Amino acid sequence: MIDISGSVPRFPKREIAAFARKVLVEADALVRLAARQRGSQVDLAIAFVNDAAMRNLNRKFRRKNKTTDVLTFPGDDPSHLGDIVISLDQARRQAREERHSLATEVRYLVLHGILHALGYDHETDNGEMNALELSLRAKVGLD
Numbered sequence: 001m002i003d004i005s006g007s008v009p010r011f012p013k014r015e016i017a018a019f020a021r022k023v024l025v026e027a028d029a030l031v032r033l034a035a036r037q038r039g040s041q042v043d044l045a046i047a048f049v050n051d052a053a054m055r056n057l058n059r060k061f062r063r064k065n066k067t068t069d070v071l072t073f074p075g076d077d078p079s080h081l082g083d084i085v086i087s088l089d090q091a092r093r094q095a096r097e098e099r100h101s102l103a104t105e106v107r108y109l110v111l112h113g114i115l116h117a118l119g120y121d122h123e124t125d126n127g128e129m130n131a132l133e134l135s136l137r138a139k140v141g142l143d
Contacts, residue, residue, distance in 0.1 A: 006048030008088065011103040016110065019140070020044060023111050026139040027118065027132075043075075044117065045083045046110060054087035069094060070109045072116035084113030107142055 002017040024044075049057075051067040058064045058071065069090040073083040086109045088102075095105035112133060120129035137143050 001043045003043070003045040004047075005045070006088070008048055008102060008106050011106060015103075016046065016106065019107055020046065020110050020114065022140050023114050023136060026136055027114065043079055044081045044114070046113070047083065047085045048088045049085055051087055051089040054085065054090065057085060070113045070116075072113045074117055074119070081114075082117035084110065084117065086110070086113070104142070107140075108137075111136055111140065111142065 002020050004013045004016055007013065008016065054067045054071070055065065058066060058068050061071065061073075062068075067087050067090050069087055071085045073085070075082045086106065091105045091109060092102055095102045098105065115129055115133055115136075120132065122129040134143075
């Protein structure tokens with residue numbers, strides 16, 4: 001199950017959930033491994049917040065007093081893969097900079113957040129997460 005809170009203009013929750021499911025299907029081996037380690041199916045929550053809320057979360061959990069585009073909190077319940085929090089304000093800025101739609105930027109951030117929920121960390125690995133992210137982007141039509 002994919003639970004979505006908050007909203008994205010012109011990108012319905014059912015479409016966001018469908019995209020997240022598509023990423024999970026394409027990352028099937030990773031998701032099955034996570035499910036096996038957790039002993040059950042994989043559930044995911046995605047929340048859309050503003051910059052102020054994201055800044056507070058980033059300060060509290062990462063000790064960084066600034067907004068960021070996406071934060072992922074791995075699940076602490078065996079049936080829950082994790083929680084992905086996306087700053088809609090930051091996503092809008094990034095979409096404008098990259099000259100694509102807000103929905104496209106949200107898709108990038110959902111995919112990125114799912115990889116973090118699966119245990120990948122681009123800040124500490126040797127490029128594995130980035131390579132996997134690029135591969136998954138192509139598989140889900142984001143290349």
